[in-house]
Amino acid sequence: MDMQPIPAREGNHNLKDYQAKRKAFSWEEVKKNFSWYHTGKVNIAYETIDRHAENPDKKNQTALIYSAPDREEKLTFSDLKNESNKFANILKKQGVKKGDRVFLFMPRSPEFYASFFGILKVGAIAGPLFEAFMEQAVKDRLEDSEASMLITTPELLERIPQDDLPDLKKIVLVGDYDEKSDNYVDYYKEMENSSDQFEIEWVDLEDGMLLHYTSGSTGKPKGVYHVHNAMIQHYATGEWVIDLKPDDIYWCTADPGWVTGTSYGIFAPWLHGVTNVIRGGRFTPESWYGTIDQNNVTVWYTAPTALRKLVSSGDKVVNQFDMSSLRHVMSVGEPLNPEVITWAVDAFGLRIHDTWWMTETGAMLIVNYPVMDIRPGSMGKPIPGVEAGIVDNEGNELPPNQMGNLAIKQGWPSMMRAIWKNPGKFESYFINGWYVSGDSAYMDEDGYFWFQGRLDDVINTSGERVGPFEVESKLIEHPAVAEAGVIGKPDPERGEIIKAFITLNEGYEASDELVEEIRQFVKLGLSAHAAPREIEIKDTIPKTRSGKIMRRLLKSWELGLPTGDTSTLEE
Ligand code: PRX
Numbered sequence: 001m002d003m004q005p006i007p008a009r010e011g012n013h014n015l016k017d018y019q020a021k022r023k024a025f026s027w028e029e030v031k032k033n034f035s036w037y038h039t040g041k042v043n044i045a046y047e048t049i050d051r052h053a054e055n056p057d058k059k060n061q062t063a064l065i066y067s068a069p070d071r072e073e074k075l076t077f078s079d080l081k082n083e084s085n086k087f088a089n090i091l092k093k094q095g096v097k098k099g100d101r102v103f104l105f106m107p108r109s110p111e112f113y114a115s116f117f118g119i120l121k122v123g124a125i126a127g128p129l130f131e132a133f134m135e136q137a138v139k140d141r142l143e144d145s146e147a148s149m150l151i152t153t154p155e156l157l158e159r160i161p162q163d164d165l166p167d168l169k170k171i172v173l174v175g176d177y178d179e180k181s182d183n184y185v186d187y188y189k190e191m192e193n194s195s196d197q198f199e200i201e202w203v204d205l206e207d208g209m210l211l212h213y214t215s216g217s218t219g220k221p222k223g224v225y226h227v228h229n230a231m232i233q234h235y236a237t238g239e240w241v242i243d244l245k246p247d248d249i250y251w252c253t254a255d256p257g258w259v260t261g262t263s264y265g266i267f268a269p270w271l272h273g274v275t276n277v278i279r280g281g282r283f284t285p286e287s288w289y290g291t292i293d294q295n296n297v298t299v300w301y302t303a304p305t306a307l308r309k310l311v312s313s314g315d316k317v318v319n320q321f322d323m324s325s326l327r328h329v330m331s332v333g334e335p336l337n338p339e340v341i342t343w344a345v346d347a348f349g350l351r352i353h354d355t356w357w358m359t360e361t362g363a364m365l366i367v368n369y370p371v372m373d374i375r376p377g378s379m380g381k382p383i384p385g386v387e388a389g390i391v392d393n394e395g396n397e398l399p400p401n402q403m404g405n406l407a408i409k410q411g412w413p414s415m416m417r418a419i420w421k422n423p424g425k426f427e428s429y430f431i432n433g434w435y436v437s438g439d440s441a442y443m444d445e446d447g448y449f450w451f452q453g454r455l456d457d458v459i460n461t462s463g464e465r466v467g468p469f470e471v472e473s474k475l476i477e478h479p480a481v482a483e484a485g486v487i488g489k490p491d492p493e494r495g496e497i498i499k500a501f502i503t504l505n506e507g508y509e510a511s512d513e514l515v516e517e518i519r520q521f522v523k524l525g526l527s528a529h530a531a532p533r534e535i536e537i538k539d540t541i542p543k544t545r546s547g548k549i550m551r552r553l554l555k556s557w558e559l560g561l562p563t564g565d566t567s568t569l570e571e
Pocket residue numbers: 214259260331332333334335336354355356357358359360379437438439451453454460463464465
């Protein structure tokens with residue numbers, strides 16, 4: 001769709017001179033905003049929370065507005081400092097040390113954030129898990145990371161296969177529970193008796209702070225390892241892209257189980273000391289608009305799937321709410337439809353600013369600044385300090401308007417430092433000094449980047465990244481399923497849905513009931529978002545001679561596209 005650029009609004013002044021800022025840019029300047037630059041004492045938890053709690057002008061400011069259907073709560077920076085200190089003392093008492101992996105598996109709540117910062121304060125590595133994960137997904141991540149401790153709720157305990165996790169020494173339970181075990185620690189009881197004084201474990205900028213598991217086209221999910229140094233870019237993008245000002249009320253809709261929910265649901269807003277809205281509960285258009293209206297949200301970071309749902313809920317719904325507090329809206333995770341941008345201009349009088357980045361990149365890389373003219377459908381331009389390009393498979397840069405691999409020159413502050421216990425996988429991201437994203441894109445003559453698709457088999461359903469291998473592995477665990485091939489199928493609302501092709505074992509008859517049973521099996525074993533919405537039973541699944549499932553071919557069949565080179569197809 002060809003659309004006219006939408007010009008920048010007046011009043012947005014940051015980074016007005018983009019070219020000049022790029023030319024004169026040095027990350028050294030950004031570092032001066034941190035207290036460690038002056039004291040030498042590093043910890044991201046200190047910069048995010050304690051620094052404001054020690055500032056008489058800020059300590060009593062609301063840091064967190066927690067809003068869920070059954071609970072409303074406000075915590076100041078001082079509260080968050082004290083609560084996380086208490087939790088850090090619990091961890092210390094339990095013997096948690098620097099570098100240990102401590103996972104969180106629970107819904108968003110004030111306790112989640114207190115625990116999260118407690119983990120960072122002892123110098124441990126936090127591993128937040130999406131609360132909708134089922135047993136297999138939880139097991140894969142705790143096993144691979146060799147997590148020694150987990151914070152969860154009694155309701156979620158049944159999804160944790162404790163007997164299969166020898167490294168998991170302790171489970172902190174947030175809530176009442178009956179079953180007694182030496183491995184359980186009672187969150188509320190321990191917090192009551194814990195001191196709110198804690199000496200933070202000072203670390204190195206290159207020490208680990210976060211493990212986020214994400215999917216590729218092959219194998220189980222990989223642990224993307226981030227270090228404290230990432231805060232430099234969280235801070236910078238918080239200023240340039242999110243445009244945070246001291247009086248802002250900010251809302252990022254992402255769950256902290258995904259990278260957007262940590263980098264931009266936790267670090268960027270609190271590094272800037274702004275009031276951060278955290279919403280619990282399920283999505284409905286009314287509850288989301290209501291969150292903006294009731295809290296007077298000024299800056300909002302969300303995702304295309306949610307925006308598309310808001311569009312389809314109609315003007316009548318949006319008109320019941322007062323959206324006039326909003327000043328700035330951004331999106332991430334999937335292609336942002338130009339129609340949605342046009343809708344937002346009508347509905348809130350605001351443009352939506354697309355941003356592009358990945359779990360691996362730790363922070364935004366290609367963005368639409370507040371001051372930029374938006375070309376609807378484009379992800380925007382690289383931030384200062386970041387060199388983006390389109391490269392061929394050998395890592396040679398391609399000229400404008402030519403499609404290729406979207407790649408970033410190595411060396412930005414928030415880049416992952418490793419794939420947990422998998423150096424080979426980490427190496428495979430790099431060619432000729434470029435980090436190769438796996439996305440295809442082109443750059444126009446004016447330096448705007450345009451997303452075209454994924455180059456691998458990774459599925460993006462409602463902005464959530466799903467690896468086909470994980471779903472296939474779960475499918476073939478079902479006694480009826482012999483073989484499985486899984487693809488992403490384009491969908492107007494969700495971006496893609498998961499479609500599975502399966503063959504049945506002997507003795508099983510195809511039926512709607514069986515298909516539904518298999519779907520439920522994946523949903524209850526892995527997670528709802530990874531369960532195929534469509535399952536088609538076939539006589540055979542196309543494979544290469546070496547036995548690899550040809551997902552590309554399945555996709556071409558599904559979409560009625562030319563099948564291309566099938567010379568490696570098994571007879
Ligand atoms: O394909 C791109 C898509 O999401 C992938 C990264 O997914 P994940 O690691 O889960 O991180 C999502 C949020 C940081 C990318 O490789 N993606 C991300 N942003 C955009 C996007 N696709 C199109 N437009 C975007 N703005």
